[in-house]
Amino acid sequence: MRYAFVGLGHRAQMYVDALLGEWRDAGTIVALCDLNRTRMDYYVERIGQEVPCFAPDEFDKVLELADAVIVTTVDATHARYVCAALDAGRDVIVEKPLTVDAEGCAAIAAAAERSSGKLIVTFNYRYSPRNSAVRRLLMEGAIGEVTSVHFEWTLDTIHGADYFRRWHRQRASSGGLLVHKSTHHFDLVNWWLDAAPELVFAQTDLRFYGADNARKRSLGERPARGQGAPGLGSDPFILDISADHRLKRLYLDAEHEDGYVRDQDVFGEGIDIDDNMSVLVRYTNRAVLTYSLHAHAPWEGYRVAFNGTAGRLELDVVEREWTPPHAAIDPSAAAKEHATGSSERLLLRRHWSEPEEIPIEGGAGGHGGGDRLLLNDVFRGPDNDPLARQAGYRDGIRSVLTGVAATVSARTGAPVRLADHGTRVS
Numbered sequence: 001m002r003y004a005f006v007g008l009g010h011r012a013q014m015y016v017d018a019l020l021g022e023w024r025d026a027g028t029i030v031a032l033c034d035l036n037r038t039r040m041d042y043y044v045e046r047i048g049q050e051v052p053c054f055a056p057d058e059f060d061k062v063l064e065l066a067d068a069v070i071v072t073t074v075d076a077t078h079a080r081y082v083c084a085a086l087d088a089g090r091d092v093i094v095e096k097p098l099t100v101d102a103e104g105c106a107a108i109a110a111a112a113e114r115s116s117g118k119l120i121v122t123f124n125y126r127y128s129p130r131n132s133a134v135r136r137l138l139m140e141g142a143i144g145e146v147t148s149v150h151f152e153w154t155l156d157t158i159h160g161a162d163y164f165r166r167w168h169r170q171r172a173s174s175g176g177l178l179v180h181k182s183t184h185h186f187d188l189v190n191w192w193l194d195a196a197p198e199l200v201f202a203q204t205d206l207r208f209y210g211a212d213n214a215r216k217r218s219l220g221e222r223p224a225r226g227q228g229a230p231g232l233g234s235d236p237f238i239l240d241i242s243a244d245h246r247l248k249r250l251y252l253d254a255e256h257e258d259g260y261v262r263d264q265d266v267f268g269e270g271i272d273i274d275d276n277m278s279v280l281v282r283y284t285n286r287a288v289l290t291y292s293l294h295a296h297a298p299w300e301g302y303r304v305a306f307n308g309t310a311g312r313l314e315l316d317v318v319e320r321e322w323t324p325p326h327a328a329i330d331p332s333a334a335a336k337e338h339a340t341g342s343s344e345r346l347l348l349r350r351h352w353s354e355p356e357e358i359p360i361e362g363g364a365g366g367h368g369g370g371d372r373l374l375l376n377d378v379f380r381g382p383d384n385d386p387l388a389r390q391a392g393y394r395d396g397i398r399s400v401l402t403g404v405a406a407t408v409s410a411r412t413g414a415p416v417r418l419a420d421h422g423t424r425v426s
Helices: 012-020 037-047 056-065 075-087 102-114 129-139 182-193 211-216 245-250 252-258 366-380 393-412
Strands: 002-006 028-033 068-071 091-095 119-122 146-156 197-205 276-283 288-297 300-308 311-320 343-350 356-358 416-419
Touching: 002 012, 002 056, 012 028, 012 037, 012 366, 028 037, 028 056, 037 245, 037 252, 056 075, 068 075, 075 091, 075 102, 102 393, 119 366, 119 393, 129 182, 129 300, 129 311, 129 343, 129 366, 146 182, 182 276, 182 288, 182 393, 197 393, 245 252, 276 393, 393 416
Parallel strands: 002 028, 002 068, 068 091, 091 119, 146 288
Antiparallel strands: 146 300, 197 276, 197 416, 276 288, 300 311, 311 343, 343 356
């Protein structure tokens, strides 16, 4: 296979490195496309040989060279590239979220239906062994028919804050965290339950980040960005982008081309996404989800509990037990893999039985070995996976539209219905 990349930011590296390493026999990298030549040069250097580089308005030339396109651009531009590649008959591998709005979902669905190409949405959380174990138990009927789910996800002031210093801070680019981040979580629930969302109600707010909240808490004058800021090296919310070689090369050294500033102040003006979100979802199998996402917690992880007609299943995950104050200054402190205090526990509580802790078999690499399993599915195919972990465009649409519906509900105060098995806003 001949692979082309469009969007050469941080997320592209996992796929580039895969094709240079363990999956090098799966294909070759034949083209790069980005609006920033400095970022493309970084990846050409990483690849170790000359690769044709193109601007976004030359995407048709990219398609002439490739059999498949890997899309890792800003979320709001996904639909443009996905549709163009599908209409050219190319396979598409797209980072989550599939897109950011109902219009993009409709355009991608139409393109996928008329195309000979295949579309894969890379939901790596499906492949995490702990989440796969949950899917397996539910499929086996361990707690009977699921009646309700409670799902709480906390982003700490390392991970959560980073969304508010990047392009994600603008809803027009990311759809907000209910689309960009929660698409992972809504997809997990859709997959776990093997059901589709049909009714969504939500309440959201911006309570911690942003200029208004900084003024309310009397934080004083804030720098517009991290580089050159007086508090650099002491303020835990100021990112030292020059301390990380990759971030420096991809963003700081590339600013002169497109003006994108990667280390904006999280308490600055112009943030229009929320940092506290609560969502209620009803599914086609009558199960109900209560979901919350909180982006300024002192720890990172998630808790999910399933109530069923024959018992209850509980998964508790601590990805980072606490947030070192120097994490924004020393990027190595932000790593979650094998962080001190990290833990996971899957507990099965059947009616009239003692609780049973279910062992979770982990693996090497990100997300407990899940990233490696995902990449193998992407580049070599899923074989006969009984868990059906590989996600297509309908899966991507359902997760996006749950977030879109929640955003509309929060704005209007009214519930929003989804139709056609969760693939269309009613």
